[in-house]
Amino acid sequence: MERIHKALEKAREQRNRPGNKPQPRTGKPNYVTAAAVQEIKYTQTQTVEISQQLLKQNRVVAHLKDNETADLFKILRTKVLQRMSINGWNMLAVTSPTAGVGKSLTAVNLAISLAMEGNHSVLLADLDLRRPNIHHYFGISSPKGIVDYFTDDVPINELFINPSIERLVLLPAGKPIRQSSELLATPKMLNLVNELKNRYSDRLIIVDLPPLMSSDDAMVFLPYVDACLLVVAEGLTTNPEIERSLQLIEEKKYLGSVLNKSAEIWSPAAY
Amino acid sequence: MEEENTKGLQDYVAMFKRQRGKLLLIASGLFLLTILVAISLPSVYKATATILIEQQEIPPDLVRSTVTSYADQRIQVISQRVMTSSNLKRIIDKFGLYVDEQKANPLSVVLETMKEDIQLEMVSADVVDPVSGRPTQATIAFTLAFSSKSPKIAQEVANELVSLYLDENLKRRSEVAAETTSFLGLEAAKLSEQIANLETELAIFKEKNASSLPQLQNFNMQLMDKTEQQVIEVDRQINALNERKVYLEAELSQLNPNTNIYSATGERIYGSEDRLKALEAEFIALSARYSGNHPDIAKTKREIEALRKEVGATDNGELLTQLTSKRAELATLIDRYSESHPDVKKLRKEISSLEAQLNRPLSVSLPKSTAKPDNPAYIQLKAQLEAAEAELRAQRTSKESLRQKLGEYEKSILQAPQVEREYQSLMRDYENATVKYREVKAKQMEADMAQAMEKDRKGERFSLIEPPMFPEEPFKPNRKAIIFLGLILSIGSSFGFAVVKESLSSAIFGSRAVLAVTGLAPLVVLPYIETDEDISKNQSTKLKIIFSIIGALIAVILFFHFVIKPLDVLWYVVMRKLGLG
Numbered sequence: 001m002e003r004i005h006k007a008l009e010k011a012r013e014q015r016n017r018p019g020n021k022p023q024p025r026t027g028k029p030n031y032v033t034a035a036a037v038q039e040i041k042y043t044q045t046q047t048v049e050i051s052q053q054l055l056k057q058n059r060v061v062a063h064l065k066d067n068e069t070a071d072l073f074k075i076l077r078t079k080v081l082q083r084m085s086i087n088g089w090n091m092l093a094v095t096s097p098t099a100g101v102g103k104s105l106t107a108v109n110l111a112i113s114l115a116m117e118g119n120h121s122v123l124l125a126d127l128d129l130r131r132p133n134i135h136h137y138f139g140i141s142s143p144k145g146i147v148d149y150f151t152d153d154v155p156i157n158e159l160f161i162n163p164s165i166e167r168l169v170l171l172p173a174g175k176p177i178r179q180s181s182e183l184l185a186t187p188k189m190l191n192l193v194n195e196l197k198n199r200y201s202d203r204l205i206i207v208d209l210p211p212l213m214s215s216d217d218a219m220v221f222l223p224y225v226d227a228c229l230l231v232v233a234e235g236l237t238t239n240p241e242i243e244r245s246l247q248l249i250e251e252k253k254y255l256g257s258v259l260n261k262s263a264e265i266w267s268p269a270a271y
Numbered sequence: 272m273e274e275e276n277t278k279g280l281q282d283y284v285a286m287f288k289r290q291r292g293k294l295l296l297i298a299s300g301l302f303l304l305t306i307l308v309a310i311s312l313p314s315v316y317k318a319t320a321t322i323l324i325e326q327q328e329i330p331p332d333l334v335r336s337t338v339t340s341y342a343d344q345r346i347q348v349i350s351q352r353v354m355t356s357s358n359l360k361r362i363i364d365k366f367g368l369y370v371d372e373q374k375a376n377p378l379s380v381v382l383e384t385m386k387e388d389i390q391l392e393m394v395s396a397d398v399v400d401p402v403s404g405r406p407t408q409a410t411i412a413f414t415l416a417f418s419s420k421s422p423k424i425a426q427e428v429a430n431e432l433v434s435l436y437l438d439e440n441l442k443r444r445s446e447v448a449a450e451t452t453s454f455l456g457l458e459a460a461k462l463s464e465q466i467a468n469l470e471t472e473l474a475i476f477k478e479k480n481a482s483s484l485p486q487l488q489n490f491n492m493q494l495m496d497k498t499e500q501q502v503i504e505v506d507r508q509i510n511a512l513n514e515r516k517v518y519l520e521a522e523l524s525q526l527n528p529n530t531n532i533y534s535a536t537g538e539r540i541y542g543s544e545d546r547l548k549a550l551e552a553e554f555i556a557l558s559a560r561y562s563g564n565h566p567d568i569a570k571t572k573r574e575i576e577a578l579r580k581e582v583g584a585t586d587n588g589e590l591l592t593q594l595t596s597k598r599a600e601l602a603t604l605i606d607r608y609s610e611s612h613p614d615v616k617k618l619r620k621e622i623s624s625l626e627a628q629l630n631r632p633l634s635v636s637l638p639k640s641t642a643k644p645d646n647p648a649y650i651q652l653k654a655q656l657e658a659a660e661a662e663l664r665a666q667r668t669s670k671e672s673l674r675q676k677l678g679e680y681e682k683s684i685l686q687a688p689q690v691e692r693e694y695q696s697l698m699r700d701y702e703n704a705t706v707k708y709r710e711v712k713a714k715q716m717e718a719d720m721a722q723a724m725e726k727d728r729k730g731e732r733f734s735l736i737e738p739p740m741f742p743e744e745p746f747k748p749n750r751k752a753i754i755f756l757g758l759i760l761s762i763g764s765s766f767g768f769a770v771v772k773e774s775l776s777s778a779i780f781g782s783r784a785v786l787a788v789t790g791l792a793p794l795v796v797l798p799y800i801e802t803d804e805d806i807s808k809n810q811s812t813k814l815k816i817i818f819s820i821i822g823a824l825i826a827v828i829l830f831f832h833f834v835i836k837p838l839d840v841l842w843y844v845v846m847r848k849l850g851l852g
Contacts, residue, residue, distance in 0.1 A: 263288040
């Protein structure tokens with residue numbers, strides 16, 4: 001706790017220091033430039049107005065002020081950013097051993113938190129093609145998505161959605177399909193990934209993958225990503241599941257884990 | 272991996288948070304159960320009596336009790352005697368105890384139960400042993416208690432038991448005292464009989480060995496000495512008498528029994544013997560001078576023969592002399608004459624007749640002398656001799672008897688050691704028996720006194736210093752303790768349940784578990800994100816639960832009040848059971 005407190009304190013100090021204020025976007029960390037961020041002003045992206053109330057109802061809290069959980073996501077955001085910037089990564093997969101641990105919600109909240117940080121634009125891609133649900137959190141009903149890009153050759157630009165949160169772009173999955181792993185293994189997919197990764201160098205891509213245990217989708221897609229975040233749930237995920245998941249993730253791509261639904265007192269609000 | 276085993280306080284707090292629903296449910300359930308158990312356990316009342324063991328009033332130095340066992344030992348013995356099946360059964364029947372138990376169990380089991388309900392405890396005090404001077408424990412009192420579900424019965428049965436104990440103690444003590452007395456009496460009688468036997472034996476022995484008794488030893492010796500001296504005396508007298516006799520005989524032999532007769536001429540007339548001797552001498556002289564046919568010789572011969580007849584003493588010596596002379600004569604004749612010479616023949620005849628005469632056995636001894644002695648001196652001497660001989664005979668007889676006596680004394684003295692040994696052994700037996708008898712007799716008197724003491728209740732006794740009181744409060748169960756223990760137990764067991772459950776499930780709990788598995792702590796630990804809806808939903812659920820519990824409680828209470836027992840009564844009962852009323 002002590003260490004965490006210190007870290008938090010330090011982070012807050014940095015944030016409050018006039019020179020480090022994210023708003024003027026001066027003193028950018030590493031590869032991100034203010035100009036580049038300004039450039040992606042959603043010219044082609046459709047914007048959807050999303051009610052704050054709805055987000056809150058769907059447990060999306062990362063954008064809220066004075067929220068303990070949002071603070072926790074800020075910690076997670078910082079840690080993720082640090083690790084990714086050291087390695088020069090920009091594509092992070094969020095997965096879990098099994099379904100129901102809160103993987104998608106964590107991905108959404110992390111993406112929002114990263115976007116709120118202000119130095120990056122964030123793309124949140126829903127690659128859980130069997131049970132796509134990212135759009136549910138934003139209250140968007142049955143949007144077109146990646147599946148449509150593959151099947152109907154819908155241009156990828158038309159698929160992006162901006163959920164009225166600055167620097168955040170969603171890439172929905174589309175209609176649920178069964179042959180998801182085959183689709184993910186296609187060269188077209190590889191092309192798409194390469195394009196997404198390289199089009200905007202300052203963009204962070206968060207990919208919501210299916211659970212590792214339930215299908216081979218995650219295994220198929222993991223080679224494309226730079227890093228992987230494992231979400232586990234207290235009292236739900238078992239030790240063997242975590243062990244097997246870790247075996248499936250390449251060691252150097254393993255960014256870390258998030259313990260969800262925990263009763264443990266880990267709140268910076270105590271501070 | 273070590274970290275997995277060490278759980279901090281926060282881990283337990285987190286665990287409590289996770290499992291709180293179940294924890295509360297288990298804890299409250301168990302707690303309710305213990306409350307129910309505590310209240311439903313039947314009250315047991317215990318009535319206790321304290322009985323003091325009082326020392327005997329008369330100092331033991333004066334009258335020693337014959338009951339010498341230790342008090343606690345005696346109490347145990349009495350216990351065994353009181354707690355017989357028949358006694359207990361009588362009490363059970365008298366007070367109507369264990370009605371339900373008797374229906375369900377055999378009598379032996381019920382009696383065991385009763386024995387468990389009867390509690391006997393010794394009360395000891397630290398005292399200093401008056402004999403050894405060391406500190407020791409002495410039983411000074413004991414408590415007797417009976418437990419029952421009814422306070423009244425507890426008191427009554429305790430009373431009954433106390434009286435049984437007290438009675439049994441008295442009975443036991445007087446029994447022991449009486450037994451001791453009677454035993455000693457029997458022993459004394461036996462010994463007295465033995466003494467009588469020994470006395471008889473001794474008397475017989477004394478009678479049998481009257482002369483050899485050790486105490487007569489000296490006397491016997493003296494007697495023997497005396498007798499020996501007497502023997503010597505008698506011997507001396509005998510000697511003297513012999514001497515006298517010899518002297519008298521010599522004297523006598525010099526005296527002619529007959530007085531010398533003198534003829535008128537003053538010539539002494541010889542007696543027959545003297546004349547015979549004179550004649551025989553004359554005859555020899557004549558035969559030398561004359562032949563046998565000479566009338567002198569013939570006359571002399573006839574005279575000799577007549578005298579011989581008178582004197583009676585046929586003297587063989589004379590015949591032999593004749594025979595010898597005849598043979599000599601014959602030898603001279605044979606030299607001169609032939610055998611057929613008449614002289615020779617005659618001589619031969621004479622010799623053979625002489626030989627025949629000699630060979631003839633001595634014919635009837637003729638009275639020596641028919642003539643009475645008439646010499647006064649002779650007669651006097653003779654009388655003296657006879658007197659001496661008579662005395663000698665008497666002395667010899669007395670010596671003989673003295674010798675006999677001496678032999679007897681010797682025998683007695685010789686026998687004395689043997690007799691003494693037997694006598695001593697008899698005496699020893701007798702003395703032993705007497706000493707023993709005296710001892711036993713003394714003891715018997717003491718025992719008599721002790722018995723009298725017991726009879727007068729002056730000995731050690733049990734006195735009831737605290738009779739069993741009516742127990743107002745049950746001594747068992749301790750409901751408060753049970754409820755308190757139940758509280759701790761229910762909380763502990765619910766926690767235990769949670770710990771076991773979490774350790775049995777392989778699901779991860781807490782960041783440490785993640786650290787243990789992945790080798791890295793989680794980047795962040797997120798709580799379950801609650802929406803307002805969730806919160807309000809939880810609240811309404813809680814409210815619902817609370818209301819339903821209250822409702823159920825009210826329903827139960829109402830049910831209890833109207834169907835089982837009115838609440839005010841129940842309240843009273845509960846308060847009383849908790850010891851608060």
